[in-house]
Structure formats: structure tokens, C-alpha cells
Amino acid sequence: MRVLVTGGNGFVGRAVVEALRARGDEPTVTGVTVGGDDCIPLDVRDPLSIRGVVEYAAPSAIVHLAAIAFVPAATSDPLLAYDVNAFGTARLLEAVRSIYGAEAGTIPIVIASTAEVYGNPEMLPIAESASFRPANVYAASKVAAEAFAQAAVRSFGLDVRIARSFNAIGRGQNEAFVVPSFALQLAAIAAGGAPELRVGNLTARRDFLDVRDVADAYCAILDRGAPGEAYNIASESAVAIEEILRRLVTIARVPVEIREDAARMRPADIPVFVGSSAKLRGCSGWSPRRELAATLRDVYEEARTRV
Numbered sequence: 001m002r003v004l005v006t007g008g009n010g011f012v013g014r015a016v017v018e019a020l021r022a023r024g025d026e027p028t029v030t031g032v033t034v035g036g037d038d039c040i041p042l043d044v045r046d047p048l049s050i051r052g053v054v055e056y057a058a059p060s061a062i063v064h065l066a067a068i069a070f071v072p073a074a075t076s077d078p079l080l081a082y083d084v085n086a087f088g089t090a091r092l093l094e095a096v097r098s099i100y101g102a103e104a105g106t107i108p109i110v111i112a113s114t115a116e117v118y119g120n121p122e123m124l125p126i127a128e129s130a131s132f133r134p135a136n137v138y139a140a141s142k143v144a145a146e147a148f149a150q151a152a153v154r155s156f157g158l159d160v161r162i163a164r165s166f167n168a169i170g171r172g173q174n175e176a177f178v179v180p181s182f183a184l185q186l187a188a189i190a191a192g193g194a195p196e197l198r199v200g201n202l203t204a205r206r207d208f209l210d211v212r213d214v215a216d217a218y219c220a221i222l223d224r225g226a227p228g229e230a231y232n233i234a235s236e237s238a239v240a241i242e243e244i245l246r247r248l249v250t251i252a253r254v255p256v257e258i259r260e261d262a263a264r265m266r267p268a269d270i271p272v273f274v275g276s277s278a279k280l281r282g283c284s285g286w287s288p289r290r291e292l293a294a295t296l297r298d299v300y301e302e303a304r305t306r307v
Contacts, residue, residue: 166275
């Protein structure tokens with residue numbers, strides 16, 4: 001199967017490409033810059049760029065991951081986040097419809113939304129039927145992207161499926177995110193740096209998954225998902241950020257002095273955020289296979305090489 005993966009040189013994108021190749025698919029990878037043997041440039045703000053990539057790849061399926069995926073980055077430039085995340089999705093769907101015409105509905109398209117669309121939920125664990133309560137620009141941009149996707153399904157018969165992932169972690173994640181930030185600070189301490197570790201809110205509890213399990217879930221949605229349906233990608237277990245830090249400190253075996261950093265605090269932080277993946281498990285048999293402890297060791301070992 002020829003699969004176009006937009007944003008394929010990103011954190012989740014690299015894992016999705018690896019998963020597709022492992023099962024014999026032929027991914028065409030796009031990114032902002034050339035970042036691999038067959039990675040080609042893509043600007044989702046430019047309809048001609050999108051059309052050129054789709055025509056070049058001639059895909060039989062698409063996984064759309066290209067986005068501004070870091071909440072503070074989206075908050076700092078809301079209009080750019082809306083243009084890339086929401087209208088970028090709309091442009092891709094319109095390119096598929098324009099190029100393939102009556103055959104456009106035969107191409108399964110998985111678009112990356114986010115569990116952030118649920119905001120502060122009324123009930124836990126969060127199911128796909130929960131109301132949207134976007135609490136930040138990033139979440140709002142993904143709500144809009146989902147709206148464009150649903151319109152494409154209902155108005156034009158496109159086969160679009162929606163993936164709402166909870167917190168992916170693993171090797172290769174940007175240090176702006178909490179887990180690699182902890183790991184890099186600990187690796188620096190282990191290398192002889194000052195034993196001070198800066199943190200944000202440690203009491204928040206989150207649903208963490210290994211990025212490779214998230215990639216497997218995208219493949220499962222591609223294989224077994226249905227048009228217009230949304231699927232949570234979740235471990236169904238909430239772990240406190242404080243517990244993540246404790247485990248990483250144990251792995252690093254270094255003394256630390258914890259310092260709260262106001263710059264690392266979110267203005268609207270949700271206390272507990274955990275999802276139900278019953279829908280995805282039921283339709284595809286997917287379930288997370290990697291243990292959190294092993295993933296944290298991987299993250300720390302990579303951080304040591306970076307330090």
C-alpha cells in the first residue's frame with residue numbers, strides 16, 4: 001500500500017513511517033524540510049504544494065500528521081496554528097477530492113486530532129462521545145480540523161478517520177515536552193552539572209503511551225477504522241507527572257533539587273486526563289504493548305547521548 005505520511009519527519013511521524021515499513025507498506029514522507037531518504041518538502045499553507053505532493057505520491061492511503069503540535073507554540077501564534085492545523089487539513093482534503101474526483105472516497109485518510117479537544121472532561125475515562133471543551137489554541141485548531149473532516153465525509157463522501165491521541169512519549173521527542181525535559185536535565189546532572197531540576201505542575205495526572213504504540217494505533221485505524229469515526233488512542237491509566245519524575249530520578253541515580261519554574265506552568269492545566277480506548281480496541285484489537293518503565297529508560301538513555 002502506498003501511504004502518504006504528512007509530517008513524517010516529526011516525532012510521531014517517524015514512528016508511523018517505521019511501523020508502515022515494518023509491515024511492508026511504501027510510505028512517502030513529507031516534512032517542512034528534507035529529512036530522510038524519501039522525505040519531500042510540504043507547506044500545508046500552500047494549496048499548490050499540497051496538490052504537488054499528492055500527485056507525486058499517488059497514494060492509496062494518507063496519514064495526515066503535519067501540524068503545530070506544541071501547545072505553547074500554538075498559543076504564541078494562534079493564526080498560524082489555525083492556518084496550519086485546521087486549514088492545512090481542509091486544503092489536503094480538497095486536494096484529494098480535486099485530484100481523484102469520484103474515486104476520492106476510496107482513499108482512507110487518517111487525520112491526527114488530539115485528546116486535548118476534550119478540555120476538562122465531566123467524566124473519566126474520556127470516551128469519544130464526550131463534548132468538545134477546547135482549553136487552548138492548539139485544541140481549538142484541532143476541533144476545527146475535525147469539523148472540516150466531517151464535512152468532507154458528509155458532503156463529498158471522503159473516507160476520513162480521526163485519531164485522538166493522548167500523551168505520546170519515547171525516543172526523539174522534542175525537549176520542550178515534559179518527559180524529555182526531565183530526562184535531559186537529569187542526564188546533564190549525571191554528567192556533572194548542578195543538581196537543580198526545574199519543573200512545572202507535578203500534580204497533574206496524564207495518560208502516557210509509548211510513541212510506537214501510538215504508531216501502531218494509527219495503522220489500526222488505517223486498516224479497521226470507518227469513515228467519519230473518531231478513535232481515542234489511550235492507555236486507560238493516569239500517571240502523575242511527579243511519578244514520572246520519580247521514576248526517571250531512580251533510573252538516573254542522581255541527587256536532585258526540585259525547583260518550580262513559572263515558565264513551565266500552563267495557565268489552564270487539567271488535573272486528571274485519561275482516556276478510554278474501548279472503541280479502537282473493539283474494532284481493531286489494538287492495545288498498547290510497551291511498559292512505561294521501559295519507555296522511560298529509553299528516553300533517559302537517549303538523553304544521555306544528547307548530553
